[in-house]
Amino acid sequence: MNKIIAAGLLGLGMSVSGLAFAEPVKIGMITTLSGGGAGLGIDVRDAFALAMKQANNPDVTVVTEDDAMKPEIAVQIADKMIQSEKVDILTGIIWSNLAMAVVPSVTGQGIIYLSPNAGPSPLAGANCNANYFNVAYQNDNFHEAMGEYANADYKKVFILAPNYPAGKDSLTGFKRFYKGELAGEVYTQLGQTDYAAEIAQIRASGADAVFFFLPGGMGIAFTKQWAQSGVDLPLMGPAFSFSQDVLPAIGDAALGVKNSASWSHDLDNAANKAFVAAFQAEYSRLPSVYAAQAYDTANLILSAMGKASISDKDAFRAALKEADFDSVRGSFKFNTNQHPIQNIYVREVVKEGDVLTNKIIGTAFENHEDAYAKDCKM
Amino acid sequence: MQTALLIEQILNGLQFGVMLFLMAAGLTLIFGVMGLINLAHGSLYMVGAFACATVAAATGSFWLGLIASLAAAAAAGALIEVTVIRRLYDRDHLDQVLATFALILVFSEGTRWVFGSIPLYLNIPPLLSGAIPLPGGSAYPLYRVAIIGVGIAVAVGLHLLITRTRLGMRIRAGESDREMIGALGVDIRTLYTVVFALGAALAGLAGALVGAIQSVQVGMGEPVLILAFVVIVIGGIGSIHGALVGALLVGLIDTLGRFLLPVALAAFMGPSAAASIGASLASILIYVFMALVLAIRPRGLFAAAG
């Protein structure tokens, strides 16, 4: 009935040391596989499955289901996976609003949740939980990095984002580190498709650069319209609008855009090289940042399984918190609120042959922590 | 605030209105002639954009893509007319809403099945790239001027089609007395299929034209569909004139609201709060406007048959 990926087809080594704790672990993956945002969920599912296949650990079972990007469906699947599938660990959610619907209630029931994407601020701060591990980022991180990066070159930045919580977190994150003057601050409507009015405002504002956060189709529309407008200012934003899944749709209009992420396919470490090669071999496409995060999530779980038994929740949580795995992001450890301390890089969209992709051009933060850890009493 | 910027924003509002008109024209045409409310119009818009993107990617020519979008949307329209829509003309609006809602699900998941979830690439043709200088030092993208041109052409073309041609005569006759024109020997079934395909082709054209400056992805038709409904409700359902006026009004109000409300609110509060609250209010402005219009004129500005 469910798509059960019984890990254990092709042993490619990389298996985690010590099978002393050969206790079966059942992982429930709730992610978006249908509707508009399915591209991200498919990358998460595929990269997670790749890590499981490489580990070839017969004790892990993964059950995957589609949340259709709807919070109430995600809640229902979480209930089902806990009550009827008896999963030990949940993961997979892409979107902050779905995470806010699912995470507090599942962690309250003693289930461990690992986020492969999305890190809403309440879960990092006041509502942090011992059962919640964020393996991706806190939502503000990438925006903060762009703010820091902008300080070097720009004095008057125009910022815009959609008018919803993640959009506000974005601009707040940018402003937390950006020291210069703001040429303007605009909130667009969620799902807006025409940006002529905003582009005219930017042109008239005398800005020397533009920072924008417009995920999904909104970012594609904005970047295309920007390229046609003839306004010649540097664009920058978080990686979401320029990750591997959307770049082909924007085309050359994206060339030269600076964007921030904790990962890039050209990041120079052995784990990453192996991951990118294996992902390309398996799925014939370049992995996105979401894929990288999901791959790390899978390997983190596998590393903890080598150290502790899932039946001893305290020991298993402690093993997760050690983060003793080869992250494709290089250095990775958990802060006190169980959110990452990691480098955030600045990337530039370039063309390699015929393929648009990102290349690292600098490091905005080394070992960056989020701003909410101090509010977390754990 | 500079006058030049305000003028440019008015131009943006008109241009957004024309985009909405392209979408609303087919919707209101189909309602006017057949009395059918077609929620799946947004899906035909999506079909047009996907056809254009696919053909443009294969041949390298946007123009061939544009032709393909018209053909694909018209074909899809004719297909659903013959298989599904035809059975709905005599039903109440409830059945029509439900059946076309079901068609949205089928089209969306079907398209995703064929093309996957990742947005497609579609860019404007080189001929129309670049910008036209405006007085005051700014510039306006040529492609958007072209969209305005196409919108005007469609409005004029539809007007001429309905008032001057034999097909238009039959359409008008069909609107006023369906049985009589059947009795006069006009093949009403074919007429309806043709009108539905024409409406679908207009949606497909809009999808291709607008898709080139937006994102070609599954579900792209839904936000526009709801705006198009607002447009035709304001204009008077079934009226092409009404759709044009309604579209321009909605385009202007939405654009100027987004631009001016935050500026106005900044007089009372901090710029950040003004930007956020202004945007919240701007997002509901067109619905408030629609409620006002309907409170005064319950059948829209240019009430037609309905």
Add this chain to the structure above:
Amino acid sequence: MSRETLISLVIVLALLAIPLWATAVGETFYITLATRMAILALAAVGLNIALGLGGLVSFGHAAFFGIGGYAAGILASHAFNMEPLPFGLPGTNAMPVIWATAIVASGLVALAIGAISLRTAGVYFIMITLAFAQMIFYFAISWPAYGGEDGLSIFVRNQFPGVNTLDGLTFFFVCFGLLMAGLLLFSLLRDSRFGAALQAARQNERRLATVGIAPYRIRLAAFVISAMVTGVAGALFADLNRFVSPSMLSWHMSGELIVLIILGGVGRLAGPVAGAMLYVAFEYFLGGITERWQLFLGLLLLAVVLFARGGVVGLLAGKARHG
């Protein structure tokens, strides 16, 4: 006992049997599923008053569903955080108070929306109710106070005096009880003079006007009552999910509510119950088999609209008594 009454009874008993069976075999998740069926059924019973009896095709009932949900979410979050509401009122986690608030709030909004929308008819009414719901949807997404698009979590399920609502089966019985109350209200309304006037307004407006009854007021009353019932269902839905978000207000939700009624049978007493059971089961089982379940849902819907107009109840019980 007429055939339809019998079938209604069977449908309702079938819904009641699911959680009892689930408890017996230890499959507790099916209790959650049955609770979801009962709540969606109640929401659709509400819509059925406007749509089935009054012929008012409201494409915006998600607005009332969501308002009910937010009533629960907002009151509970104020109670949880010990923050007073405006005017110094306290938050609460008592279900009866929350339900009353949901009823009043959705009723007031329905009065405003209905007063404007009911000036129009037919397709205008469909579109304008849709547009009003969108307006509330966008407002909820962008207004920051209660979570915006991220929604609002209810950390502990609200309480009903004397019972333990944290227990799944108990909460099901609370929802099922309200569903029975909703069905009772529906059947009382249908057979009352008010209901007769409402159905007459649907069938022949002019005839009703000639006997001196203004259809506008009758319809407005029906629309408001309908919204109130859907609002209560929204409050329960928030409690089931321990969460409320703007997606409860989206136009897909409005569409789903109409779908439930059509699947079950328009204007039929147990239609919404049958429809909700079928829909939830379909979503659950098909969703488990294929990611493309919405495609098959679409095809099923098409088949029902085109070939089985009476829905499930129509298939089982034959043509409705009420034309």
